[in-house]
Amino acid sequence: MRYLLPLVVGAALVAGPASPAHAEPASDEWTTEVGDRAVTWGGSPRTGLVELGRHRLDRPANAITAVVTGDGVVDVRGLRPDGQWTEWLEAPATLPVTTSTVETRVVLSSGKASRVRLKAARVPAAAADDVSAAAAGRSYRVYATREGLVGGTTANGHVIRSRDHFVALPSRRGLASRNSGNYSVQVCASNGRCEWAPVWDVGPWNTKDDYWNPSSTREMWKDLPQGKPEAQAAYEDDYNGGEDQFGRQVANPAGIDLADGTFWDGLKLTNNAWVTVTYLWTGSGPVGTVRTADAAGTVNVRSGATSTASQVGIAANHAQVRVTCQLTGQSVTGTQGTSNVWYRIASGKHIAKAYVAGVSGAATC
Structure with a gap:
């Protein structure tokens, strides 16, 4: 089950999944009016997502800065050469690819934002590590818990159904928008059964623990080995004094939450268990x-x-x-x-x- 505290968001900028058809005129600097755009509220704690759509840049770039008027932070992602998207990154951000197309979203904790001013530039890039060398994508063995919470709302605004099919990961970097699966995982249990499911929620425990990424690009806990969730390190090794990012004592080593249908019907689990998770957006190929x-x-x-x-x-x-x-x-x-x-x-x-x-x-x- 999720154990989350409120996300702290201010006048910074973040990266998240956006896919509306709205397109701005080509430019390296642009302003988007948030105005009365729909806000998707959900998650625990309750946060809002406002998708600002994709923007075609005049010149290829890999660095995005943003200023929000009002409440909120901005997430940004870039279109990769293979037609897939990078992970969402909080602005100011240096994307792992140089791209001509970006998408942005505003993340709200309260109140509202009126406009976002963005600027794209090209800066020297570090060694690319956006896509795994393995075609299937990065894969790690982590502890899975059942989310439950039927009738609640996920971080992307999906209302949880009985025996639903999705997963939660402890970072918005891999959070897909509602009714989208461009961030999906393959989860396999020791009994040989697997499910392919979209990432629609944030949790368990932490909210900025993209543990599947290399230490150099990991949002927090950069001293932990790639593939080891902070909650697992806290539970097993007393890392961070046994606490999560919010100062709570970690009661299990969970690195993924599974919706009831994924847990019971997809994997045929009866108790929380260790599973092998492949983060499919980190792979390559069709x-x-x-x-x-x-x-x-x-x-x-x-x-x-x-x-x-x-x-x-x-x-x-x-x-x-x-x-x-x-x-x-x-x-x-x-x-x-x-x-x-x-x-x-x-x-x-x-x-x-x-x-x-x-x-x-x-x-x-």
């Missing part, structure tokens, strides 16, 4: 997005390219999957039409193309 007819639906993941093969997991609606290769199998009809193509999304894990949108350039298995 990606696709799971589309189901039901907004809360899932798609079976099979051991082979047929619906008679054993079910070895599920993929949630909106989740992104990394496609290793494609093969011919049973013809299936789904939200994306009828096809006999299946995608291998991990060793021994297959999903029907009929339920996956947007895959391009997948090799033949």
Whole structure:
């Protein structure tokens, strides 16, 4: 379950996921009026997200600064050459790529913001470490807890349903916007079952612990090994006096929260457990997005390219999957039409193309 205290946000700037169609005129300096734009409130504590949309720069840049009039901080991310997005970073930020397209969002703790003034520049970049050398992405073994909180609202504004399918990570850097999966994870239990789910909430324990990133770019706890959550270090090693970033005694080593459906139905867990998490946006290669007819639906993941093969997991609606290769199998009809193509999304894990949108350039298995 989440253990969160209020995020402290002020006149600084942060990075978060934005995907509206709104586009500003090309320029290296621009002002966006926040005005009456919709605010998505959620999370524990309650915070607000205002998506400002994408902006096309006049010249490629990698450094963004911002000034907020009113309450709030600004998150920014950049479009990578492979068509995926970098993580959200709090402004002022140096992005891990030089890009011509950025997206921004305002994070509110109270009150409201009236406008945001932004500026893009190009500065010397450190060695790029945005994408893992492994195509599948960075993967770590962490302790998972069940979030619960049915009827509550996640940090991106999603109202939690019974047996829902999403996860929470202790940093907004990998927080997807509502009904988006461009930050998704593959979570696998020791029983061999896996689920592909979007990151829709922030927690457990900390809110600035992007432990999957290298120490050099980690937001806090830079002296910890990459892949080790601060809560785990506090619980096991008495790191930080056994406390989280808010001064609370850490009661478990959790590095990920799982919604009830992910916990019970996807992984078939009955108790909190150690799981292997792959942070799919840190990988490379073809990606696709799971589309189901039901907004809360899932798609079976099979051991082979047929619906008679054993079910070895599920993929949630909106989740992104990394496609290793494609093969011919049973013809299936789904939200994306009828096809006999299946995608291998991990060793021994297959999903029907009929339920996956947007895959391009997948090799033949």
